[in-house]
Amino acid sequence: MTTSTTPIDAFAAEWQEWHHEHEARLSGPHGFLAITSLRWLGDEPARFPDAPGTWSTGDEGVTVVLDDGEELVVEGAPVRGRYAFGVIPERVGVNAVWGDAVIEVAKRGGHDILRPRHPDTPLRTGFNGTPAYTPHPRWRVTGRYQTFARPKPTTVGAAVEGLEHVYNAPGRIDFELDGQALSLTAFPGHGPDSLIVLFTDATSGVTTYPANRVLQVPPPDADGFVTLDFNRATNLPCAYTDLATCPLPPAENRLPIAIEAGEQIPYERR
Template identity: 75%
Template sequence: MTTEATTTDFRAFTENWLEWYRAQEARLAGPHGFLAITGLHWLDDRPRRFPDAPGAWRTGPDGVVVDLDDGEELVVGGTPVHGEHHFGVLPERGGVDAVWGDAVIEVAKRGGNDIVRPRHPDAPLRTAFTGTPAYAPDPRWAVTGRYIPFDTPRPTTVGAAVEGLEHVYDAPGRVEFELDGRPLSLTAFPGPGADRLMVLFTDETSGVTTYAANRALILEPPAADGTVVLDFNRAANLPCAYTDLATCPLPPAENRLPVAIEAGQKIPRERGGA
């Protein structure tokens, strides 16, 4: 390969990474992204009011209910609702966004618990956000591995950023790969979109230059022969890296890599990162 071709390939690699990075930042810092969250409210059968959401909220066997006062309104699925509104039983890791003025009230289930998590565009964490530090992209951190599916998905329980909370994922398989000649593997969870995978991991940079608890890497669907690319330049922070109002999962024990992955996003400035 000529120097000119190498330069062109590296430029394209960097531009593709920048496109990914900017999309990550845009989702995070959007008007109703995770930086806009102002509260994490855990529901039970007692009606309770919160300073950053309208109505009195409770949950029970029939799901989440809000009782709105006269003059209070939420818009759910494009339809204004008043008085008592039933959200019903929510699926795990599912939820509904209810619009309240310029805010969105997220009603969701996490770790078997129903929560209300308001998102306000003027949240101080969002308005003060200046971007996430990251390592410069380097092709050496884009490695080819092989996906090994399990005979049947394995229910895998992991901890969460919130103490005492657990998440359960059906792990479909693991990914084997090498870094600098060292064989490594990661248990994979279902990712966003058909046949994509997600790996949660820590490594020797965790708590030093990268967020201590976790980072996530989304993998495109493996090829027919199981080949899959792990581009650690796209190792991303989860919301808990920025705010304590997140319920992010932690990696399974086997995904603690004994190497330093000096790629991807670093400790956010909001957590004292450079």
């Protein structure tokens, strides 16, 4: 007896492989689930139980003073005593290795922060995956990318109360779903010419995380068309931990329809 693979079966198999890789990054030894604390650095030197040294920040950026016997490895080189990370740009981070842990030094919302990541944290070791809707091609749609005349500074809130993020939105994506014309403001993605969209929809707070979901969008083609595969809408780290500073979607990205695709509320938040 022979069996045949349907297009939907192949689509689901491809999605499953992608989702497995996504979860592996999230739950890696130094992924977001390994974060043990979120420290806001100031000009007053401070020590923390889950990181070595005494930390502070000022006009010249982040500085750590390591005690005798303490060592960090930064960009492959061991450092001891006083070490200056310098001024770290917004949404950039530096990882300093400390034994089997990584100390993330970053800037978020204009503030220098420290986020130690330890592989043995219970949130990571107890991770059992993220529930998601059954993937289906109907949630994979084509949109038209419209570039703004100039990038539009867009201020959005954050998972941390009182914090704001500012993105230079390069354009918007117009698309149609279930016969309804919709639009999403896009922010710069992680790769050249790629985009991301932060959004909520009618499932938010019901079956999906209430604050936000994110969708990675490949670069537009030569005619300005992009693919929106909502099956690959994922949670941001704040869906799993309160130790994240994730941005919230701009007001215009609150979709009035139910996007019953992509990741759902994590088990950790249920």
